[in-house]
Amino acid sequence: MQIVSDPQQMQRVARELHRNGKRIGFVPTMGALHPGHLSLVKTARTQSDVVVVSIFVNPLQFGPTEDFSKYPRTFEHDRELLEAEKAEIIFAPTSEAMYPPGAKTTVEVTEIGDKLDGRSRPGHFKGVTTVVAKLFNIVQPDRAFFGQKDAAQVAVLKRMVRDLNMDLEIVVCPIVREPDGLAMSSRNVYLDPQQRKQALILSRVLNRIHHLRDHGENSATALIEKGKEVFAEEPAAKLDYLEIVNPDTLDPIVDVSKGALVEIAAWVGTTRLIDNLLL
Numbered sequence: 001m002q003i004v005s006d007p008q009q010m011q012r013v014a015r016e017l018h019r020n021g022k023r024i025g026f027v028p029t030m031g032a033l034h035p036g037h038l039s040l041v042k043t044a045r046t047q048s049d050v051v052v053v054s055i056f057v058n059p060l061q062f063g064p065t066e067d068f069s070k071y072p073r074t075f076e077h078d079r080e081l082l083e084a085e086k087a088e089i090i091f092a093p094t095s096e097a098m099y100p101p102g103a104k105t106t107v108e109v110t111e112i113g114d115k116l117d118g119r120s121r122p123g124h125f126k127g128v129t130t131v132v133a134k135l136f137n138i139v140q141p142d143r144a145f146f147g148q149k150d151a152a153q154v155a156v157l158k159r160m161v162r163d164l165n166m167d168l169e170i171v172v173c174p175i176v177r178e179p180d181g182l183a184m185s186s187r188n189v190y191l192d193p194q195q196r197k198q199a200l201i202l203s204r205v206l207n208r209i210h211h212l213r214d215h216g217e218n219s220a221t222a223l224i225e226k227g228k229e230v231f232a233e234e235p236a237a238k239l240d241y242l243e244i245v246n247p248d249t250l251d252p253i254v255d256v257s258k259g260a261l262v263e264i265a266a267w268v269g270t271t272r273l274i275d276n277l278l279l
């Protein structure tokens with residue numbers, strides 16, 4: 001497995017791969033890999049000739065009071081996991097390589113990027129789209145693989161790819177959950193055993209909404225109301241938002257009969273968690 005840290009070297013490698021007719025599958029990550037990430041690598045393996053995984057904790061997508069400095073960094077363990085999955089290349093640039101002195105250019109998807117996490121974490125999606133646009137330019141993938149857990153991010157990135165005529169396909173892979181239903185996240189390591197149990201409230205809310213929808217409830221307002229009733233059963237957790245939206249535009253919808261995305265974000269202790277459900 002090759003480890004590349006220089007963006008220009010990664011571009012040279014990508015160009016050579018394309019010249020040789022190879023299809024590049026790309027999995028962007030911030031490291032601290034768990035089985036959810038590895039599921040993306042496994043899927044990329046089946047759809048690509050060469051799998052590139054980036055490991056880069058992107059400072060632009062963290063707010064001033066967020067967890068950039070303590071975000072888990074486990075490069076050696078990540079490398080071992082990726083070797084076991086037979087990923088060919090790890091792209092692991094430094095912040096200085098990605099954002100050289102004097103860098104002023106950012107990429108922003110307006111309107112859709114101001115919803116859900118974009119509203120709760122101002123500037124977050126701008127940081128995401130900027131780094132992902134750069135990563136796409138550097139790695140030059142044919143397909144990029146993202147998890148459904150980050151459904152709002154996926155919607156923003158799909159719009160960016162469409163609007164900027166980027167020549168790649170975004171592939172969305174299912175959420176990977178713990179046996180008890182908690183969506184896998186690198187931030188789960190922040191939870192102590194009691195908080196770990198409290199965090200299950202997110203999936204319980206989604207399960208309740210799914211059950212009601214299966215039994216004929218199509219009103220988004222009613223589903224949100226019932227979901228908030230379930231959330232109130234866990235007083236230790238603090239709700240950021242519970243919304244039902246169009247999965248492509250992230251606009252609120254009234255009737256879920258033709259499909260919808262249920263998004264929830266909440267704090268458990270000092271850890272902010274997200275989860276979602278496609279109806």
